[in-house]
Amino acid sequence: MAITRQELIKKFIEFFKSKKHKEIPNSSLIPSNDPTVLFTTAGMHPLVPYLIGQPHPLGKRLVNVQRCIRTGDIDEVGDTTHHTFFEMLGNWSLEDYWKKEAISMTFEFHTKILKIPLEKYAVSCFAGDSDAERDEESEKTWLSLGIPKERIVFLPKKDNWWGPAGESGPCGPNTEMFYWKDNKKPAPKIFNPRDENWVEIGNDVFMQYQKIDAPPHLKRCGLIGARFLDARSVPHTKVCGFQTLRHEKILEPNSEFLDDRRADINKHDRHEKIKNKKFIALKQKNIDFGGGVERTLAVLNNLDDNYLTEIWQPIIKEMERISHKKYEDNKKEMRIIADHIKAATFIIGDENSITPANVGQGYVLRRLIRRAIRYSKLLNIKINFTSILAEKVIHIYNDYETLKKNKEIILKELEKEEIKFKSTLERGIRQFNKLAENQKEISGKESFLLFQSFGFPIEMTEEMAKEKNIKVNTKEFHEEYQKHQELSRTTSAGVFKSGLSDNSEKTTRLHTATHLLNEAMSRVLGPEVAQRGSNITQDRTRFDFTFSRKLTEEEIKKIEDIVNSIAKKNLVIKCEELEYKKAIESGAKGEFGHKYPERVSVYTVLDTEEKKGYFSREICTGPHVKNTKDIGKIKITEQSSVSAGVRRIKAIVEN
Numbered sequence: 056m057a058i059t060r061q062e063l064i065k066k067f068i069e070f071f072k073s074k075k076h077k078e079i080p081n082s083s084l085i086p087s088n089d090p091t092v093l094f095t096t097a098g099m100h101p102l103v104p105y106l107i108g109q110p111h112p113l114g115k116r117l118v119n120v121q122r123c124i125r126t127g128d129i130d131e132v133g134d135t136t137h138h139t140f141f142e143m144l145g146n147w148s149l150e151d152y153w154k155k156e157a158i159s160m161t162f163e164f165h166t167k168i169l170k171i172p173l174e175k176y177a178v179s180c181f182a183g184d185s186d187a188e189r190d191e192e193s194e195k196t197w198l199s200l201g202i203p204k205e206r207i208v209f210l211p212k213k214d215n216w217w218g219p220a221g222e223s224g225p226c227g228p229n230t231e232m233f234y235w236k237d238n239k240k241p242a243p244k245i246f247n248p249r250d251e252n253w254v255e256i257g258n259d260v261f262m263q264y265q266k267i268d269a270p271p272h273l274k275r276c277g278l279i280g281a282r283f284l285d286a287r288s289v290p291h292t293k294v295c296g297f298q299t300l301r302h303e304k305i306l307e308p309n310s311e312f313l314d315d316r317r318a319d320i321n322k323h324d325r326h327e328k329i330k331n332k333k334f335i336a337l338k339q340k341n342i343d344f345g346g347g348v349e350r351t352l353a354v355l356n357n358l359d360d361n362y363l364t365e366i367w368q369p370i371i372k373e374m375e376r377i378s379h380k381k382y383e384d385n386k387k388e389m390r391i392i393a394d395h396i397k398a399a400t401f402i403i404g405d406e407n408s409i410t411p412a413n414v415g416q417g418y419v420l421r422r423l424i425r426r427a428i429r430y431s432k433l434l435n436i437k438i439n440f441t442s443i444l445a446e447k448v449i450h451i452y453n454d455y456e457t458l459k460k461n462k463e464i465i466l467k468e469l470e471k472e473e474i475k476f477k478s479t480l481e482r483g484i485r486q487f488n489k490l491a492e493n494q495k496e497i498s499g500k501e502s503f504l505l506f507q508s509f510g511f512p513i514e515m516t517e518e519m520a521k522e523k524n525i526k527v528n529t530k531e532f533h534e535e536y537q538k539h540q541e542l543s544r545t546t547s548a549g550v551f552k553s554g555l556s557d558n559s560e561k562t563t564r565l566h567t568a569t570h571l572l573n574e575a576m577s578r579v580l581g582p583e584v585a586q587r588g589s590n591i592t593q594d595r596t597r598f599d600f601t602f603s604r605k606l607t608e609e610e611i612k613k614i615e616d617i618v619n620s621i622a623k624k625n626l627v628i629k630c631e632e633l634e635y636k637k638a639i640e641s642g643a644k645g646e647f648g649h650k651y652p653e654r655v656s657v658y659t660v661l662d663t664e665e666k667k668g669y670f671s672r673e674i675c676t677g678p679h680v681k682n683t684k685d686i687g688k689i690k691i692t693e694q695s696s697v698s699a700g701v702r703r704i705k706a707i708v709e710n
Contacts (some may be wrong), residue, residue, distance in 0.1 A: 056542065057355075057356055058169075058352065058355045059352075059365060060142075060203060060348060060352055060365060061103075061365075061454065063144075063164065063169075063351060063352055063355070064113065064120050064142075064144070064348065065346060066168055066316055067118070067120070067144045067346075068118055068119070068120070070164050070168050070505075071116075071118035071135070071146045071160070071164075072118065074116070074160055075116050076116040076117055076118040076146055076147075077113035077116065077118070077510075077652070077653070078117075078118055078119055078652075079113060079117050079118070079119045079418065080650035080651060080652055081117065081119060081120060081121055081122060081650065082101040082121060082124070082650065083095065083101075083405055083406045083407050084122055084124055084401060084402060084405045084407075084485055085405055085406075085407040085409065085416065086100060086101070087101075087128060087381055087588060087589060087590075093124075093126075093415060093416050093419060094121055094123070094124035094125075094126075094402075094419075095122070095123055095124065095365075095415065096124065096125050097118060097121070097123060097143060097145075097345060097446075098120075098121035098123070098143045098144075098145030098345055098594060099145065099147065099260075099343045099345070100121075100603070101115070101121075101463050102147060103224060104678070105149055105261060105340070105676075106147075106149065106224075106225045106341050106343075107224065107225055107265070107337075107339070107676060108338065108339050109656075109676065109678075110632070111149055112632045112633075112652060112653075112654030112655050112656055113653060113654050114149075115148060115149040115150060115251065115700065116147070116148060116149075116151055116152075117122065117146065117147045117149070118145065118146040118147070118340070119145055120142050120143065120144055120145070120348065121141050121142065121143050121145055122140065122141075122142055122143075122401060122455075122529070123140070123418075123615070124139060124140055124398060124401070125139065125141070126139060126419055131193050131328045132390065132391055132394045132395070133387040133388075133390050133391050134360055134390075134399065135353075135361055135362070136254060136349075136350055136353075138349055138361070138394050138398075139394050139395060139398040139423065140213060140394070140395075140397050140398035140401050141347055141348065141349050142347070142348040142349070143345050143346065143347060143348070144257070144344075144345070144346040144347075144348060144351070144580050144647050145343070145344060145346075146160075146342075146344045147341060147342060147343055148342035148345070149339065149341055150339040150340055150341065151342075151456055152342065153261075153340060153342065153473050154192050154259075154261055154342075155192070155196045156197060157259045157261075157342040157344065158193060158196045158197065158200070158230065158259055159196065159200065161232065161257060161259055161344055162197075165232065165257070165514060169351075169355060170495075171234060171354075171355075173201060173202075174235075174241065174242060175231075175234055175235040175242055176202065176229055176235075176237070177202075177206040177207070177208075177233045177242070177246035177248075177253060178193075178202060178206065178207055178208075178231065178232055178233065178246075179207070179208050179209070179210045179214065179215055179227065179230030179231045179246075179248055180193045180197075180207065180209050180210070180215060180228075180230050181193075181209070181210070181211075181215040181216060181230070181402045182196050182209035182210055182211050182215070183209075183210070184211065184212060184277070184433065185265075185333070186212075186214075186588065186673060187227070187228055187263075187264065187533060189209065190209075190215075190228050190230065190261075190545065193208055193230045193259075194259075194490045197230070197618075200272050203244075204246075205244055205245045205246065206244075206246045207246070208247075208248055210248065214231075214248070215228055215231065215560075216227055216228055216229065217229050217260040217262075217343070218260070218262070218266070218701075219259070219265075219266045223265070223267055224265065224266060224267050224339060225262040225264070225265055225341065225523075226262065226264050226265070226266050226334070227260060227262045227263045227264050227337075228260075228261055228263075229258045229260040229261065230258065230259050231257070231258040231458065232252070232255070232256055232257045232258065232350075233246070233248065233250055233253040233254060233255055233256065233328045234254050234256045234354045235253060236252050236253075236254045236353075236354055236359045236485065237252040237359065238357055238359070241244060247522040248543060249348060253354075254350055254354060255350070255352050256347070256350055256354060256474070257344060257345065257346030257347075257351070258344070259342060259344050259690075259709075260341070260342070260343040260345070261340070261342065261345070262337060262340065262341040262342070262343055262607035263336060263340045264334040264335065264336060264337055265336075265337045265373075265690060266333065266334055266337050267333050267334070267335055282520055283565065301305075312648055319363065328691075331360055334433050336449050339429055347364065348366075349364070351616075352364050352365075352366065359363050360560055362386075362389075362393065363389050365451075366451055366452075367393055369395065369447045369450065369451055370393040370396070370444050370447045370448065370451075371389055371393060373443060373444060373447050374389050374392060374393065374434070374436075374440075374444065374698060375389075377436055377438060377440055377443065377613070378431075378434040378436050379469075380434055380435075382580050385434060387434075388433050388461070389410075389434070391426065391427065392430050392431060392434075392444070393444070395423040395424065395426055395427040396423075396424075396427050396441055396444040396445060396469075397448050398423050398534055399420055399427070399441070399445075399469065400422045400445045400449065400458065400469075401448075401450040401452075401455075401458070402416065402419075402420045403420065403424075403461065403463070403464060403465045403469070404455075404457055404460075404461040404464075404465045405457060405461075405470050406457050406650075407588045407599075408461060408464060408698070409453065409575055410468050410503050410698055411468065411472045421472065421512075421513075422514065422583055423510050424441065424472045424473065424476070425472075425476050425512065426507065426514075426515065426518075427441065428441070428473055428476055429479065429480070429515060429518075430479065430501055431438045432480070432484075439470060439473050439474065440473075441469040441470065441472070441473045442465075442466040442467075442473075443467055443469045443471045445464070445465055445466055446528055447461055449465070450566045479508075479509045481508070482509060483505055483508070483509030483511055483641045484510065484519075486504070486505065486508075487511070487516065487519055490505075490522050491519075491525055494524055494525060495526065496525060496526045496527070496528055497516060497526070497527045498528050498531055498536060499528045499529070499530070499531025499532040499535045499634070500531070500535055501531070502516045502527055502528070502532045502535075502708050503532055503535040503536060506532075506536075512555065513527070513529060513532055516698055517529070522656065534551070538597060546653065552584040559593055561593045561594075561708070562593050562678070563594070563677075563678045563679060563680055563684060563704075564592075564594065564686050564687060564708050565591050565592075565596040565681045565708055566591055566596075566675075566677065566679055567628065567658075567660075567680045567683070567686055568596060568622075568686050568689050568706065568708050569589055569596045569598055569706075570658065570660065570671050570673050570675070570679075570682075570688070571617075571618040571621055571622065571660065571670070571671060571689070571693075572598055572599065572614065572618055572685075572704070572706060573586055573591055573644065573673065574599060574660075574669065574670060574671035575613075575614045575618045575621075576614055577619040577634070579610055579614050580602060580606070580610065580660055583601060583602065583603075584600050584601060584602055585600060585601045586598070586599070586600055586644070586645075586646045587599040587600055587601055587646070587697075587701050588646065589646075594708050595692070595706060596705065596706050596707075597604045597702065597703060597704070598704050598706070599697055599701055599702070599703050600701070600702055600703075600704075601699070601700055601701060601702075602701075602702045603700055605694065605696075605702070606702070606704075608689055609622075611691050611694070614691065615689060615690060615691055617688045619688055619689055621660065621662070621670050622683045622684070622686045622687070622688070622689065623683075623684070624662065624683060624684075625682055625683060625684045626660050626661055626670065626682065626683040627661050627681065627682055628658055628659065628661070628679050628681055628682065628683065629658070629659045629661055630656060630657070630658050630659075630677070630679070631655065631656075631659070632654055632655070632656055632657070633655060633657050634653060634654055634655075635652065635653055635654065635659050636649050636659050638655050638674055641657070641671075642658075642667060642671045642672050643655075643657045643659075643670065643674050644671075644673045644674070645673070645674040646674075651674060655674045655679065656674065656675060656676060657673070657674055658672070658675050658677065658679050659671070659672045660672075660683060679696070686708060687708040687709055687710050688708065688709045688710075689706055689707070689708055690706060690707055690708075690709060691704050691705070691706045692705050692706060692707055693705050
């Protein structure tokens with residue numbers, strides 16, 4: 056049956072609402088309070104606090120569609136199914152229903168609502184190992200629903216296990232659903248998951264375990280100061296034994312972010328070293344279903360290429376027009392360009408807008424744009440094209456208000472980055488060709504020259520070298536890079552810590568301290584101050600806010616004095632669940648541009664000396680201390696500019 060993107064999403068949401076699920080908002084691509092990831096990589100990401108026990112204001116059954124960015128499969132982009140940006144259909148049970156009911160609902164949605172024929176359907180289950188038992192319960196449920204035994208396979212952890220999202224947190228086995236995409240021949244009787252005609256269209260994750268510790272070798276090596284490199288060529292990965300893992304992007308110097316481990320590790324490799332990890336049974340068992348909109352849309356429309364669907368074709372057609380070339384003859388190049396510009400459009404157009412930079416999310420964005428531009432050269436596109444394609448993306452996804460609202464900045468930033476990179480691209484390519492002439496390897500010094508003088512990410516140099524069948528000495532590049540940078544161990548030390556599942560004492564203190572800082576800044580700097588994001592580790596809090604200039608030393612001291620005076624007052628912190636509208640009416644602050652569900656958790660720092668009876672009141676998921684006396688002394692350590700009109704401070708707490 057032919058179906059559009061919006062029809063598919065509507066059917067999914069309405070079906071699970073009929074099963075007593077409450078719809079939750081589509082969250083920002085930039086995670087709040089999670090230093091272990093750069094982007095939201097799955098629908099469950101914003102829900103981690105609730106998956107480990109915190110009650111959700113809307114109850115135990117939830118549903119939504121979530122925009123996501125994953126960069127781990129960037130080298131796979133160019134085939135029919137891999138994408139950097141995608142939307143994920145998701146439904147959750149927070150200690151409510153379990154395997155049988157979850158599988159039954161997924162099956163009903165696929166076969167009754169979407170009308171997927173049984174003869175095109177197959178599933179996989181977890182085979183079991185020393186950490187967790189074989190998932191015979193799922194097999195039994197599938198058999199009871201009419202799936203033949205020949206269409207059920209048991210696979211190991213590398214295939215049928217999810218999580219955790221960071222270094223610790225909820226995780227567990229999953230059962231995956233597959234669709235036979237070949238319309239020319241019937242699906243074989245026996246399911247072979249390695250046959251590329253079987254496309255995964257969803258999976259139910261059974262979160263019944265908690266990973267409680269990071270692997271010792273990760274703690275030892277720390278990944279201090281590594282750039283965005285392929286881990287297979289970074290020296291420390293060989294020492295740690297992570298040759299099979301694909302942390303494709305690791306860390307730009309002075310960046311506090313790591314690209315998500317789950318997203319950046321190839322699905323079939325991501326748990327090769329699982330034996331060193333520790334797992335305990337979760338007190339709260341959860342269900343997490345995830346299904347890609349792009350893949351599901353393609354199979355429902357009997358298409359074996361995602362890029363032939365309505366959410367890609369306007370971009371592809373525009374590329375054909377400006378390049379005077381056909382998609383059929385240039386599939387890989389056009390897919391990569393379309394994918395990367397779509398992802399870039401959503402990153403720039405996010406509520407917490409990111410612009411191209413040399414660190415963190417900005418570096419990923421810059422790499423996507425520049426990679427798209429390089430592939431445009433292969434299509435001989437002469438004009439500036441990035442903003443033209445972005446217009447098509449914005450039109451396709453016209454239900455995202457944030458894209459329409461930020462249209463001007465999206466087009467401006469893309470155009471600016473394209474002009475900037477094109478001015479050096481030709482010279483850089485000429486220099487590369489000169490270096491590559493009659494050589495079997497590009498040295499580290501040579502690749503660093505391309506990076507420093509022409510803005511070539513090391514990945515781009517590697518791609519160009521691969522086309523000429525020569526190697527790049529990335530180990531030497533890494534060493535050369537370190538020679539030219541003054542690396543800060545202090546900045547990098549916390550990158551593997553914390554995350555949304557971290558409820559450690561210090562992180563909890565910093566969460567509450569951030570609320571006090573937010574209120575104190577409003578009182579000192581004025582009502583124009585509004586939160587634009589935060590990021591909290593065990594070592595510090597980082598807080599972004601709207602403000603037009605640098606804070607003076609006097610202002611910083613006033614803010615610190617207010618916060619520390621409140622901390623000393625032994626004030627009780629109250630948590631309550633309210634309807635969002637009532638929470639706002641009660642004076643609760645929320646993050647600027649953030650979408651909230653119908654019911655929210657509100658944390659109030661009670662203070663009878665205040666006219667309102669409280670010092671601060673905010674919508675938040677926690678965790679928080681119960682009394683301000685537990686926070687300690689707060690000190691602002693630095694401030695910086697994030698973008699026009701947005702400032703950033705960092706602060707620590709001392710005992």
